[in-house]
Amino acid sequence: MDAIQQSLKFEPMIFLAQVVLFIVLWITMNALFWKPVLAHMAGRDRAIDAKYTQRESLQHEMEALRADYLARITVVEAEARSHIQTAIREAQAEREHLLADAREQAEATLRQGVAEMEREKTEALQTLRARMVGIAVGVADKALASTTDKAALFTAIEADVARRASEAAAPPPG
Numbered sequence: 001m002d003a004i005q006q007s008l009k010f011e012p013m014i015f016l017a018q019v020v021l022f023i024v025l026w027i028t029m030n031a032l033f034w035k036p037v038l039a040h041m042a043g044r045d046r047a048i049d050a051k052y053t054q055r056e057s058l059q060h061e062m063e064a065l066r067a068d069y070l071a072r073i074t075v076v077e078a079e080a081r082s083h084i085q086t087a088i089r090e091a092q093a094e095r096e097h098l099l100a101d102a103r104e105q106a107e108a109t110l111r112q113g114v115a116e117m118e119r120e121k122t123e124a125l126q127t128l129r130a131r132m133v134g135i136a137v138g139v140a141d142k143a144l145a146s147t148t149d150k151a152a153l154f155t156a157i158e159a160d161v162a163r164r165a166s167e168a169a170a171p172p173p174g
Contacts, residue, residue, distance in 0.1 A: 129162070133154060
């Protein structure tokens with residue numbers, strides 16, 4: 001145990017040498033290692049802070065661009081709706097115009113058809129009248145055995161048929 005006590009005995013010179021060595025080591029480590037490491041870490045902290053600032057700046061810019069984009073889309077959609085409504089109104093106006101033209105053409109065709117039918121009716125009635133008068137003159141001529149003037153008989157029968165036709169065409173007295 002004496003040996004242990006001897007080895008644990010306090011030596012002031014060794015202690016002083018160790019303290020001096022520790023201080024020299026501390027100064028050397030501080031100059032060669034701690035100051036560069038701390039300077040590097042401070043620079044790194046500044047770089048990280050700069051990146052966070054840049055990120056926030058970019059994020060604000062991105063939000064502003066997004067708001068601008070949404071505003072532009074809203075304007076484009078409003079313009080598109082306006083163009084669509086204008087196109088719809090123009091199409092409806094064109095439709096009404098085409099329908100009016102079609103009605104006019106149909107009415108013109110109908111008027112033309114009615115006029116054509118009236119003309120054909122008049123022609124048919126004249127032809128029928130002429131045949132009836134011719135038949136009546138032929139019958140009367142055979143019945144009277146050529147004792148009358150054919151021209152006078154034709155005129156008399158024609159006048160009688162015309163009178164009866166106008167009476168039939170006139171509305172009944174009411």
